[in-house]
Amino acid sequence: MSDTHPSNDPAGTRDDIEAVDAAVASEEDSPNIDAPAIDPPETDPVPAPFEVKFASRVDRLPPYMFGRINSSLYQKRRAGDDVIDLGMGNPSDAPEPAVVEKLQAASSDPNNHGYSKSNGIANLRREVASKYYRKYGVNLDPDHEIISCLGSKEGFSHMCLALMGPGDTAIIPSPYFPVHMYGVILASGNVVSLDVADPDKFLRNVAYTCENLTPVPKLLIVNYPHNPSSAVIELDFFVEVVRLAKKYGFLVIHDFAYADVAFDGYVPPSFLAAPGAKDVGVEFTTMSKGYNMAGWRVGFCAGNADMVRGLGTIKGYYDYGMFQAIQIAAIVALRETEAAVEKQSLVYQGRRDVLVNGLRRLGWKVDPPKAGMFLWAEVPEPWKSRMSTMDFALKLLEEGNVAVSPGTGFGAAGEGFLRMSLVENEHRLRQAVRQISKCLAEK
Numbered sequence: 001m002s003d004t005h006p007s008n009d010p011a012g013t014r015d016d017i018e019a020v021d022a023a024v025a026s027e028e029d030s031p032n033i034d035a036p037a038i039d040p041p042e043t044d045p046v047p048a049p050f051e052v053k054f055a056s057r058v059d060r061l062p063p064y065m066f067g068r069i070n071s072s073l074y075q076k077r078r079a080g081d082d083v084i085d086l087g088m089g090n091p092s093d094a095p096e097p098a099v100v101e102k103l104q105a106a107s108s109d110p111n112n113h114g115y116s117k118s119n120g121i122a123n124l125r126r127e128v129a130s131k132y133y134r135k136y137g138v139n140l141d142p143d144h145e146i147i148s149c150l151g152s153k154e155g156f157s158h159m160c161l162a163l164m165g166p167g168d169t170a171i172i173p174s175p176y177f178p179v180h181m182y183g184v185i186l187a188s189g190n191v192v193s194l195d196v197a198d199p200d201k202f203l204r205n206v207a208y209t210c211e212n213l214t215p216v217p218k219l220l221i222v223n224y225p226h227n228p229s230s231a232v233i234e235l236d237f238f239v240e241v242v243r244l245a246k247k248y249g250f251l252v253i254h255d256f257a258y259a260d261v262a263f264d265g266y267v268p269p270s271f272l273a274a275p276g277a278k279d280v281g282v283e284f285t286t287m288s289k290g291y292n293m294a295g296w297r298v299g300f301c302a303g304n305a306d307m308v309r310g311l312g313t314i315k316g317y318y319d320y321g322m323f324q325a326i327q328i329a330a331i332v333a334l335r336e337t338e339a340a341v342e343k344q345s346l347v348y349q350g351r352r353d354v355l356v357n358g359l360r361r362l363g364w365k366v367d368p369p370k371a372g373m374f375l376w377a378e379v380p381e382p383w384k385s386r387m388s389t390m391d392f393a394l395k396l397l398e399e400g401n402v403a404v405s406p407g408t409g410f411g412a413a414g415e416g417f418l419r420m421s422l423v424e425n426e427h428r429l430r431q432a433v434r435q436i437s438k439c440l441a442e443k
């Protein structure tokens with residue numbers, strides 16, 4: 001027996017063993033066909049050029065909108081230019097030392113190196129439940145209403161796969177964080193996107209769409225604090241979402257990625273705090289943003305037990321869960337570092353003020369966001385009328401050494417806007433404003 005046989009593999013699961021047993025059984029059952037020998041040809045025919053054909057779902061994906069910006073940024077950095085990068089929302093500050101120390105200790109324990117549970121270890125799910133109770137007064141059953149994900153994006157996309165199929169429609173915000181659109185598209189669903197700027201209008205449009213679309217949408221995807229626009233809402237918004245969901249029979253996913261990054265005393269509400277929310281939907285949270293753990297890939301899905309189970313079914317086929325040492329360190333982060341998370345929000349708030357004030361001094365129209373990691377800034381005139389948002393973003397990069405995300409990376413509704421992320425420190429943000437000012441002065 002070879003070393004790689006699953007039954008010799010200490011991490012081999014019951015599923016692996018059953019799959020091998022089934023394969024052996026089907027070999028025994030298969031008819032013994034007496035196929036005639038085939039004479040090999042004297043010379044092989046000239047092969048046609050080998051072509052890899054992707055599945056049609058891949059053809060439904062558009063070219064990556066940030067490709068031009070990223071390749072120019074890469075070339076500039078290789079040439080030695082000091083580019084101030086306000087493009088991606090990739091936190092640049094370190095996680096708390098106690099969390100990193102726990103990761104180091106837990107990774108020294110040989111017991112933590114096998115496959116983990118694909119829905120997350122029980123103590124981690126319990127810790128998520130206690131955070132929900134502490135912060136939002138929401139009661140969750142950690143065994144049936146919470147599942148861990150390899151970052152919330154993984155959980156979100158697999159939830160789309162669990163819920164959506166051909167002929168199903170999801171309503172999403174516009175402009176949109178790309179996976180809100182393409183998670184549905186990759187699951188073969190259709191999308192209706194509704195303007196997110198005014199929450200009341202958004203809800204009216206949800207009701208209008210449900211009244212006029214046949215079949216009615218199966219899923220509503222919402223995301224507050226919103227990326228990229230920084231739009232925020234109060235709890236009454238979710239109360240109305242639950243009412244509409246029950247009236248029209250759609251499911252709800254709330255992407256709550258920026259739950260922990262808020263300013264000036266604003267506390268972003270949890271969808272699950274709306275009465276009846278668990279009847280109709282789930283909420284995704286993450287440790288990427290508030291805890292500075294983006295590369296660790298720790299996220300959670302909580303709420304409706306059937307939806308959580310559906311996600312668990314898909315994940316059971318696709319992954320073996322998160323490295324256990326990471327899960328153990330994540331417990332420490334959730335349990336012990338709340339004060340650091342609040343402090344990190346103050347850091348983003350300070351950066352927000354520096355960037356907003358600087359851009360306003362240049363005459364830009366920009367509202368200070370109440371939460372999230374981004375400024376959603378209108379491209380100023382005369383540039384807005386003179387060139388596309390993509391060309392303006394490339395100009396800032398090529399002539400000003402400041403990288404930003406053109407709003408069109410978040411759909412056509414983003415034309416005329418830039419998303420600027422607050423991941424550089426205040427000194428670098430002041431420098432960015434000076435470089436933007438200089439680059440726009442040189443007509």
Ligand SMILES: Cc1ncc(COP(=O)(O)O)c(C=O)c1O
Nearest residue numbers: 151152153177227257286288299
């Ligand atoms: C709205 C939104 N959802 C989800 C994510 C992904 O988070 P995670 O790192 O947990 O996958 C991001 C990250 O940029 C985001 O902005």
